[in-house]
Amino acid sequence: MTAWEFATSTATQTQQLAENLARLLRAGDLVILSGELGAGKTTFTQGLGRSLGVREGIISPTFVLVRIHPNLADGHNPGGPDLVHVDAYRLATPGEIDDIDLENTMDTSVTVVEWGVDRVEHLAASRLDIELVRAVGGALPAPGDETLGQTEDADDGSMDFADTFDADEDDDEPRTLRLNAVGPRWDGIDFSVLGQLVNTTE
Numbered sequence: 001m002t003a004w005e006f007a008t009s010t011a012t013q014t015q016q017l018a019e020n021l022a023r024l025l026r027a028g029d030l031v032i033l034s035g036e037l038g039a040g041k042t043t044f045t046q047g048l049g050r051s052l053g054v055r056e057g058i059i060s061p062t063f064v065l066v067r068i069h070p071n072l073a074d075g076h077n078p079g080g081p082d083l084v085h086v087d088a089y090r091l092a093t094p095g096e097i098d099d100i101d102l103e104n105t106m107d108t109s110v111t112v113v114e115w116g117v118d119r120v121e122h123l124a125a126s127r128l129d130i131e132l133v134r135a136v137g138g139a140l141p142a143p144g145d146e147t148l149g150q151t152e153d154a155d156d157g158s159m160d161f162a163d164t165f166d167a168d169e170d171d172d173e174p175r176t177l178r179l180n181a182v183g184p185r186w187d188g189i190d191f192s193v194l195g196q197l198v199n200t201t202e
């Protein structure tokens with residue numbers, strides 16, 4: 001297994017990182033995304049989809065467990081893999097995973113599973129585990145920011161207006177992305193091409 005860590009400061013950067021990753025991906029690959037609600041798992045998947053040249057419209061699949069985004073013949077990557085986007089949050093047992101028949105689409109697709117840890121590892125011999133971590137408390141307010149005075153108690157765990165404002169999910173905030181490459185598929189692959197490398201451990 002190799003481990004890599006990246007940092008992004010905006011949603012766009014997270015998508016660019018995913019686009020870079022997508023260039024390494026091929027049909028049969030499994031990507032497992034973890035991280036709390038709002039960490040950026042769906043945002044990341046949108047970047048993957050863009051680079052893979054699949055049909056757009058990647059949204060949080062919370063109410064639909066699986067969405068298949070077919071590769072577009074008139075896109076920029078014709079003949080490439082489809083993207084299968086899964087939200088496993090509500091899938092408690094491996095049996096329920098088997099019911100949605102991901103095996104069927106694995107061979108022709110890149111399969112991305114949000115909340116997939118301990119649920120879908122059995123689908124493939126190799127996988128990428130990617131954890132998105134949201135910085136606690138979000139970005140510090142800029143000097144002169146008129147909400148500055150209201151953030152003085154931000155470290156004591158209380159919620160005030162400024163905290164609520166900072167938690168607005170459309171605000172760009174730093175994220176750390178931790179990637180673990182598991183299995184023979186990833187032997188010798190240099191993930192530093194993803195960009196914004198924080199440090200590397202092997």
Ligand SMILES: Nc1ncnc2c1ncn2[C@@H]1O[C@H](COP(=O)(O)OP(=O)(O)O)[C@@H](O)[C@H]1O
Binds near residue numbers: 037040041042171
């Ligand atoms: N650095 C960042 N990386 C990813 N998303 C970010 C970042 N900064 C802010 N965001 C925002 O956080 C939200 C992440 O939501 P989403 O991708 O649906 O999360 P999840 O699928 O993990 O629940 C989006 O509104 C996105 O714009």
Ligand SMILES: [Mg+2]
Binds near residue numbers: 041042060061114
């Ligand atoms: Mg999501």
